[in-house]
Amino acid sequence: MTNQTTSAAAVQLADIQAAAKRIEGMAVRTPLLRSAVLDDLTGGTVLLKPENLQRTGSFKFRGAFNTLSQIPEADRPKGVVACSSGNHAQGVAESARLLGMPATIVMPEDAPVIKLERTRAMGARVVTYKRGVEDRDQIALGIREETDARFVHPYNDPAVVAGQGTIGLEIAEQAKAMGLVPDVAVACTGGGGLSSGVALALSGMVPGIEFRTSEPEGFDDFSRSLVSGRIESNESASGSVCDAILTGEPGTLAFSILKEIAGAGLVVSDREALDAVAFAFRELKLVLEPGGAVALAAILSGKLDIRGRIAAVVLTGGNVDPQMLQRALA
């Protein structure tokens, strides 16, 4: 069900650079932001990469567009199919719309309303399933067999990883333009597509940079896998406010990359993620969803100590329901 590979060589810096060319003019080149309040609080120099400002409200558009734009013209009418709790759904749906392709997205019925609505608004057909009961991969497989559509995995695909990696290229270029060299980068981590792509790009562009994953408590599969050296699974499939990054286990491709270049994984509580959402609202004036705020939570909570260091922090998504924002602000 995946276009997977376990070879780290499956994605190279050159693939990420090629992806950057493909998405140029379609994806937003998000800025690299400074915040005096954040620098004061952490004692470091923070460079925020706000992918909540990306087309569709999350970074997922980058990987999806890089993948779909490589589908040959002749195969495009067959369409694409994807499974997603919402952000990958929107990235695929919007890419398909732009390329004139039909899209079917398999989404959990308990996905945030905003994500279900927005995916439909982009013209995709949405098929829902019960999380933890039905097998979304089986549903998607059925659709693929019926339509011969291309399956677009949310992270276990070299083209998706290369697309997400363009964030790392931009961080390196934008920091350089500011006269700064990041010492460390941290990103919100689910299946690891973004983290592995960003880590690859940054390790290629910024020699010696440290890369850290950040995950929600109870969904610390990467953190544990990086310790044991093999893929470890989570016990639950739901139960955190960080809906965007609740994967069962690390993607094999992402893990093959991150086990070579990532430092120890960081883990934050739901309350720390919600506090980061509230901080972003009050101080940064940015709308973040909990799953898009766990990297920020890692530095705000002090779990990643950046005193005297330059830290790039990827804010991955902003598709939050107003009710969840209220909960964060409470």
Added chain:
Amino acid sequence: MTNQTTSAAAVQLADIQAAAKRIEGMAVRTPLLRSAVLDDLTGGTVLLKPENLQRTGSFKFRGAFNTLSQIPEADRPKGVVACSSGNHAQGVAESARLLGMPATIVMPEDAPVIKLERTRAMGARVVTYKRGVEDRDQIALGIREETDARFVHPYNDPAVVAGQGTIGLEIAEQAKAMGLVPDVAVACTGGGGLSSGVALALSGMVPGIEFRTSEPEGFDDFSRSLVSGRIESNESASGSVCDAILTGEPGTLAFSILKEIAGAGLVVSDREALDAVAFAFRELKLVLEPGGAVALAAILSGKLDIRGRIAAVVLTGGNVDPQMLQRALA
């Protein structure tokens, strides 16, 4: 009570360029953002200048820091005094904190809680007054006489106008770097400090550009003054959700500049301003306050038709209480 002048020659492009050097490294060089959703909706090319991402959450820091940093060392211990509904308050308080100066801010007692709290958090002494009953200028005058502090007017001061004008310089430079030349720019307008500075900078940098003010209904003093050719006042001092831009009448300095270079003023309803706040939350993932969203409201409502045109839109502030955001989203 103002450091006023009625000569447009009081502020030149060179003053704005000098201000840009003074605020460099202290103010955020806010990005120029694109939004595919906004382009699709308006039929134009929209360049958003998000000054909600500025230090203190609004553009006011630019003018305040440009002004305070020019106070001679010997006079700094006397401090500064300012009147403000909240954003200028924070800009002055933060500038004073950075320069090691005492600051007293006269604020209406009904100012948003977030603005009162944040001003105090920046170390300023806050003196409150009843809007429409007490005369804030008299209160500030008393403080100035008592302390010999420098009075920092929110808009009727050439140094303040030059500071806010740096936004226009950045728009021109950033648009050029994107290969785009704006046809029109629109900004939220209260006393006109930002609008006059931005209009001056842009008219100097982008020949032929049109500049438009945007105001809330009932506080359309600039719009009426631009028609009549003389300064017209508003009937009320409060009664709009756009608390940040409820001024009694145009600043004389700003009006002397804008009457020469601004097009017809735009006016939006409170509902249109709130809809723009909600749009920014849902689609742009940016936190805006109603008064910081009236320029966006002008293009979303179609009151400024930008079909086929390139429009720079200044988002001026994001210091919104959660209750007001809820009202916007309802």
